[in-house]
Amino acid sequence: MKVLAFSIGPDRYGLRLGSIARVLPVVELKQIPLAPPFVAGLMDLHGEPVPVIDLSRLAGFTPDAVWFDTRIVLVDYGPHQLGLLAEHVTGVETIDDAALAGSGVDGAPFLGQVAPGAAGMLQLVEVEDLLAPDVRALLFPAGAPA
Helix, strand or coil, X not given: CEEEEEXXXXXXXXXXXXXXXXXXXXCCCECCCCCCCCEEEEEXXXXXXXXXXXXXXXXXXXXXXXXXXXXXXXXXXXXXXXXXXXXXXXXEEECXXXXXXXXXXXXXXXXXXXXXXXXXXXXXXXXXXXXXXXXXXXXCXXXXXX
């Protein structure tokens, strides 16, 4: 399987390429009042607002800064699009499906299996499990266009 590899703090993570719609440079985001701290804001994607989640904050880290290799990874999240702010995106890696181990982390259901990668251990981020139901309802209100 191919994954887009990136770092959060000292740890490496990956997103399955099949879940990625596009990878974009960082753009200016509009803040969402009363949103959880890991919600970076809304980006304007061709006139449509797309919520962006800061993966570093979601994982409990304070983001260092926006680096030259920080990207917004656009993923399909059900009928919606969701942006994921990822620091230190290093590129595409191939993971051996047979080498996948583990089944997630208590308290962080969005973290999935672990695999050896080209530059060390890499843990998969499960896009469908990223948001708790209350955050999903905040970012994608019922009746809002998909």
